[in-house]
Amino acid sequence: MTQHVKKLSLPSKPRDFGFFVDGKSVPSGDREVFERSSPGHGVPVSRIPKCTAQDLDRAVAAARQAFDDRRWSGLNGADRAAVLLKAAELIRQRQEEIAYWETLENGKPISQARAEVGGCIGMFEYASGLARSLHGDSFNNLGDSMFGIVTREPVGVVGIITPWNFPFLILCERVPYVLASGCTIVAKPSEVTSATTIMLAEILSEAGLPDGVMNVVTGSGSSIGQALIEHMDVDMLSFTGSTAVGRHCVKAAAGNFKKLGLELGGKNPQIVFADADLEDAADGVAFGIAFNTGQCCVSGSRLIVERSVADKFEKMVAAKLEKIIVGDPLDEATQIGAITTDAQNTTIMSYIDKGRDEGARLITGGATVDMGGGQYIAPTLFGDVTSEMSIARDEIFGPVLVVIPFDTVDEAITIANDTVYGLAASVWTKNIDKALMVTRRVQAGRFWVNTTLSGGPELPLGGFKQSGWGREAGKYGVEEYTQLKSVHIEIGKRSHWVE
Numbered sequence: 001m002t003q004h005v006k007k008l009s010l011p012s013k014p015r016d017f018g019f020f021v022d023g024k025s026v027p028s029g030d031r032e033v034f035e036r037s038s039p040g041h042g043v044p045v046s047r048i049p050k051c052t053a054q055d056l057d058r059a060v061a062a063a064r065q066a067f068d069d070r071r072w073s074g075l076n077g078a079d080r081a082a083v084l085l086k087a088a089e090l091i092r093q094r095q096e097e098i099a100y101w102e103t104l105e106n107g108k109p110i111s112q113a114r115a116e117v118g119g120c121i122g123m124f125e126y127a128s129g130l131a132r133s134l135h136g137d138s139f140n141n142l143g144d145s146m147f148g149i150v151t152r153e154p155v156g157v158v159g160i161i162t163p164w165n166f167p168f169l170i171l172c173e174r175v176p177y178v179l180a181s182g183c184t185i186v187a188k189p190s191e192v193t194s195a196t197t198i199m200l201a202e203i204l205s206e207a208g209l210p211d212g213v214m215n216v217v218t219g220s221g222s223s224i225g226q227a228l229i230e231h232m233d234v235d236m237l238s239f240t241g242s243t244a245v246g247r248h249c250v251k252a253a254a255g256n257f258k259k260l261g262l263e264l265g266g267k268n269p270q271i272v273f274a275d276a277d278l279e280d281a282a283d284g285v286a287f288g289i290a291f292n293t294g295q296c297c298v299s300g301s302r303l304i305v306e307r308s309v310a311d312k313f314e315k316m317v318a319a320k321l322e323k324i325i326v327g328d329p330l331d332e333a334t335q336i337g338a339i340t341t342d343a344q345n346t347t348i349m350s351y352i353d354k355g356r357d358e359g360a361r362l363i364t365g366g367a368t369v370d371m372g373g374g375q376y377i378a379p380t381l382f383g384d385v386t387s388e389m390s391i392a393r394d395e396i397f398g399p400v401l402v403v404i405p406f407d408t409v410d411e412a413i414t415i416a417n418d419t420v421y422g423l424a425a426s427v428w429t430k431n432i433d434k435a436l437m438v439t440r441r442v443q444a445g446r447f448w449v450n451t452t453l454s455g456g457p458e459l460p461l462g463g464f465k466q467s468g469w470g471r472e473a474g475k476y477g478v479e480e481y482t483q484l485k486s487v488h489i490e491i492g493k494r495s496h497w498v499e
Contacts, residue, residue, distance in 0.1 A: 032050040040373075134180065134482070238470075
């Protein structure tokens, strides 16, 4: 693991951002400001206002007015599609700027940030087609005197709360689909990674989105985030984050019975059979745990490997992990960047200590990496792990992989399902019958066969069990933000009830 010369430079001073309400950027003014330091370098890079409860009320009121007067939902699908396509083009033009600020605030490698922003362009382009194709159903089988229609209508004002691990990507897995449905938005990004959310609001306004349709409030989750969850004039909430906070969302939603979309935690299995292409599988497993520094809700953090090849495969994965380049996030050669927050850095290291204390065998990694600034952790692999250990059960949200062997297909499936989560899973085998059997029986909302962490805007995202409710992206992601209405149309003269 080596550090490379930086390809990009740090900003000379922190950049000041406002929040965004009713089509306008609002400066911080006399509000308190959160100053964000780059986790990869330890120097201040941005300043974000801490919005007040009044700011949130103002943003929700703007979204409500924009929804009620139908300035967006009343447009035809072609007009909404045109705005989404224009936004895609503007994101393309600002791709480097967005990726740069994503890296500065999050600590992820610049090469990965660029690729994610590129994927977000595809989200907007795909959603533009869905704006035109969204439709209901009809029933012509109700007899000669009745015709039935089922319409899909936008649910209303949608609150979107996004986490710090994929600030722009997770936002773009939601916003274009919400807009395609005709809803209006109040978004609340993580206070440590707010810059690119504000940029998206500016881009949408420039693309022709009417004022009030996309609003952004900034601040902490405990204050502004909680107030958005509880707000009585928000019709639906999309929350991405921990299962623990997801439970708070469920309780808070009872106030006005708001609809919920929840993408929560995961402890995702990578099942490797002896008949797999082991070289491909080793590379995929390493990528699955090291991508985004392991701070990924769908990362493959449990390696469930057939016992006959377990020792060999363990060494192959360890060799891959030891070759991963940990370094400055602004260096294009870097594969693992910095841990995003101090708290998460502490959490990951505490789980590595727990692994040792529980009797797991440390194969590689397990330590911080000194880069002369910032906070970095070497990709870590534990062997001799049992399903009862905390490192095998808890979502660590870092580059920590555990190895659990199995002997039979049924045992592999049982181990994979032995978790409260059900977000994602991968299987590696060249036997199609085996692959299909595992795919059908493992409880996960997303599944990969002989690959991992791949996909595009066409397929939905979401989890089983305590990994959440609902689906994002794909046509299902637009339908998620609609509600159904049944319309009965009587034809001809009514048969009178009262003569």
